[in-house]
Amino acid sequence: MKVRVHVSLKPGVLDPQGRAVHHALEGLGFTGVQDVRVGRLIELEVADDTTDATLDDMCRRLLANGVVENYRVERV
């Protein structure tokens, strides 16, 4: 089974990578960009009987940093 984990910084947490991308887009002449945030997209191939609780456990223990990041698990 394929699972996608979307990890993004919580609102209010400073995102230097996002700011750099924002700046670079402006430098390339793209106007109208108001904000850029960069997160991670983790695609896992797991056993079909993997429970939601196990996936959540993976996120909390390794894939996301709960202090500054939100995550969302999506079964594909």
Next chain:
Amino acid sequence: MKVRVHVSLKPGVLDPQGRAVHHALEGLGFTGVQDVRVGRLIELEVADDTTDATLDDMCRRLLANGVVENYRVERV
């Protein structure tokens, strides 16, 4: 308007970060994980009249490396 750009490595391209995560999950006792790939999730706040062509241009010129990465644009 909010836009999400999903950037992932093309199949066949070596993903050391994904392998490290895979290894770490096994080390934590999670069994049944067959594969892990790590990509980027870029969230942009852009002007409402931004066209698909402009978004595609941003991806090709800055957000994704077309040689080794695929990207998908999603309007939220």
